[in-house]
Amino acid sequence: MAMSSASTSNRLSAPASARRWRDVALLGGLFLLVVAGLAGLAAATGWEETLAGLQRLTIAQLLLLLALSLMNYGFRALRWHLFSGRLGLGLPLAADTRHFLGGFAMSVTPGRVGELVRMRWIRRETGWPFDRTAPLVLVDRASDLAAMAVVLAIAIALSTGGIAGGVPVAIAALAVAWVATRPNLLRGIAEGAYRLIGRRLPRLFARIRRASVSLGAFNGPGLLFAASFLGIVGWAAEGVAFWLLLVWMGADIGLAMAVAIFIFATLAGGLTGAPGGIGGAEAAMVALLALNGVPLEIAAPATLIIRVTTLWFAIGIGLLVFPVAERHSLKGGHALENS
Secondary structure, three states, rough: HHHEEEHHHHHHHHHHHHHHHHHHHHHHHHHHHHHHHHHHHHHHHOHHHHHHHHHOOOOHHHHHHHHHHHHHHHHHHHHHHHHHHHOOOOOOOOHHHHHHHHHHHOOOOHHHHHHHHHHHHHHHHHOOOOOHHHHHHHHHHHHHHHHHHHHHHHHHOOOOOOOOHOOOHHHHHHHHHHHHOOHHHHHHHHHHHHHHHHOOHHHHHHHHHHHHHHHHHHHHHHHHHHHHHHHHHHHHHHHHEEEEEEEEOOOOHHHHHHHHHHHHHHHHHHOOOHHHHHHHHHHHHHHHHOOOOOOOOHEEEEEEEEHHHHHHHHHHHHHHHHHHHHHHHHHHHHHHHOO
16 A cells, blocks of 8 residues: 555655756756856946956855845745744644745746645645645735735835835835735625626636635634735844945945846736746846946846845755755655644
């Protein structure tokens, strides 16, 4: 029986492994395209000026950028643990952190839907079905949107120039976050969609309705305050990293403006639906830096460096943690079967 279970797991893991390597190949291709585009900008403005800006950076400074990114990931992993505990999963902090960081490996999927792999790990380790844990992903993404909207609004308010369209983007992000976390509203949308198009898919819409009920577990001012604090501090840390990078490269546009550009570009990249916001975020960042007087020989390499030390660093961590999370989840699944 044990051998049969093991062979089944191996057959199931083979397609998953193939898909993961396909995603890694896609990731590498996208990275090369972004690098090629930014390199083209650097070549157009002169390699000497670009290299001079890069040479101003030290190893210690790059390590500080990575440390600020780790601060963001750590605070958001702690927030994931708070949500997991409120849902009643009963998983330790180490397991929740493993799930959260491992999901970064799937950030290259459109809209980050690949991060739903976390639900697979949770199902194996706890036996909870997808429809009961899906709200965990929904509330986590909504919390990110809300935190980024708050940071963007504060940065725009404190900056001297502002960003055209920044306030509407912040308001839209807050609105989406609010709608995504309203159980009654989500249930009403699911029921309305079921009456219109869902009679052929009754199980799907039943799951959506059950998922909306689970959203009620995340209500409460204490949890919302703690989650907001962790998200705001985490995303602000990466914005500060962007400001430090610009200062080190000789283009100080002010802390508030640097944070506003970083958050706005990240949100703009997400709106494109491209994996990880790749392409859109970089284009928005370079354009906004140029509008604020930063020469292209600094804007292009600064954009590349901050994306490497934030998005690509997260993906790298995810790729390292992913196989560990897979192994732990499979062990948890076997333990549930034996019990």
